[in-house]
Amino acid sequence: MxxxxxxxxxxxxxxxxxxxxxxxxxxxxxxxxxxxxxPPHVEWRPEDCDLGDYPDDTYSDLKEAIGSVYSRDPDEITVGNGSVELIRIFAQVMAPPGTTAFIERSTFGEYAQSVRLAGGSVTDNPHERVNIRYLCNPNNPTGTLLTKHVIVNLLDTCREEGSSLFLDEAFIDLSDPKESLVNHRDPDLFILRSLTKAFSVPGIRFGFGFGDPELIEAIELTRPPWTVNRYAEIYTIEAIRHIPDxxxxxxxxxxxxxxxxxxxxxxxxxxxxxxxxxxxxxxxxxxxxxxxxxxxxxxxxxxxxxxxxxxxxxxxxxxxxxxxxxxxxxxxxxx
Incomplete structure (x- = not known):
């Protein structure tokens, strides 16, 4: 072998x-x-989850709930078993052999790991022409938060060089949501979000993301079926209503x-x-x-x-x- x-x-x-x-x-x-x-108190009863059937792999109810909070259409939303699954799948879709991704030296290691597993290569030279730029905002582990204006300018750079921007906003709900690009639609932008940090539920394993419908369709096709279990689905539908809290x-x-x-x-x-x-x-x-x-x-x-x-x-x-x-x-x- x-x-x-x-x-x-x-x-x-x-x-x-x-x-x-x-x-x-x-x-x-x-x-x-x-x-x-x-964390906000979320009223839900795990024992009431109907586990006798497969989840709906389109996750239409879940995406409708997320979309109603963030003013996004379901076809702009993807879901996964934790944000790391979506990091891996995005790389599979966007970072095949022959592509190069810019990733800062001190940031979440799964970006580089996922790119390399997909066959792409990584650089930490911000001036190198690349296919993808990864950005964590606020950054992990430094806690540095960039303004929305700075990130929009970075998107302009991506457009000029023909690259895409992967924007991880896993911690922004506990930082400053006003700097989020969640309402910004751009074919070169993918935004990753998570409930884990904000609601203190790492055991649930749920992540979601926003992007152009064509990209979302490719991610959903690549994602293995039924990776979001029924517990995570039901919890998220209730918890997402508590975002204002x-x-x-x-x-x-x-x-x-x-x-x-x-x-x-x-x-x-x-x-x-x-x-x-x-x-x-x-x-x-x-x-x-x-x-x-x-x-x-x-x-x-x-x-x-x-x-x-x-x-x-x-x-x-x-x-x-x-x-x-x-x-x-x-x-x-x-x-």
């Missing part, structure tokens, strides 16, 4: 369940996963983010300015050493080596009391 050469597996967070299986790790606070610490989440997150930033700076570390529900910290030491030390204090943070930042960690913004515990642990473990 001859298997094609594969890229190395991408490092991710999301290891808290594995750690909690260890008897000595039951009391861990998870600052590695950047979820909404103040996220304004209160953003207000509370901003207060705690400011507290964390000032506290981190006061103990001699260097937090990046963030517009999201997480903060990148330049630790001035090996990130793995700091991560291990914090874990011994019952705190799990995101080691940013996989982002190409070997002396940085990323911490989520959580409740005030939990944030105070993080600062105490950092005071003990930081150089």
């Amino acid at each position: 001859k298997i094609k050469r594969m890229p190395k597996r991408q490092m991710h967070g999301g290891i808290i369940r594995k750690l909690r299986k260890q008897k000595s790790r039951n009391g861990i606070l998870d600052f590695s996963a950047s979820m909404n610490p103040f 996220l304004e209160e989440s953003r207000r509370k997150i901003a207060i705690e983010r400011d507290f964390l930033t000032k506290s981190i700076r006061s103990i001699g570390l260097a937090p990046h300015s963030s517009s999201a529900n997480y903060i990148l910290i330049d630790a001035g030491m090996n990130s793995s050493d700091l991560t291990s030390a914090l874990l011994n204090e019952g705190i799990l943070v995101r080691d940013c080596r996989s982002f190409g930042l070997p002396e940085s960690i990323r911490v989520a913004v959580r409740s005030h009391e939990e944030n105070r515990i993080l600062i105490e642990a950092l005071s003990i473990c930081a150089p």
Whole structure:
């Protein structure tokens, strides 16, 4: 059997369940996963989900619900089993062998992973002529938020060079939705969204995206059938109605983010300015050493080596009391 050469597996967070299986790790606070610490309450009953039939693979009711909130037609909407599935499928459709994608050096690693798995190549030179440009806004892990105006200008660049823009807005509902391009229709634009972060439901595994109907049709054709299970479908139809409630989440997150930033700076570390529900910290030491030390204090943070930042960690913004515990642990473990 001859298997094609594969890229190395991408490092991710999301290891808290594995750690909690260890008897000595039951009391861990998870600052590695950047979820909404103040999610809206969603009324739904998993036990009422009708599991005796296959889901409708066109997901017409689900797309109608999403479209009613974002003022988009169902044929402009695709859905998937988490946003990562849509990242992979977009690359299959748009990044075959012979194509090149621009991807920033310090951003979500699944973009490059997906392009390479599809056969395309990757560059981090912004001046190189490419077929696709990937942008995460706000960026993960830096928390940098670009304005809508800047991104529209980038779309103009894409149009001039004949490329497409993949815009990941997974965290924008917890940052500043006014900078979203969700209402911007352009044949060269694909927008990725997620419920995972905003509603703090990583176990549901649901992502969705907006694009030109021709692109959406290609993505839907490539997506394996029935990948969105009935639990995720029913939950999303209810949760999507609570998007306006996220304004209160953003207000509370901003207060705690400011507290964390000032506290981190006061103990001699260097937090990046963030517009999201997480903060990148330049630790001035090996990130793995700091991560291990914090874990011994019952705190799990995101080691940013996989982002190409070997002396940085990323911490989520959580409740005030939990944030105070993080600062105490950092005071003990930081150089």
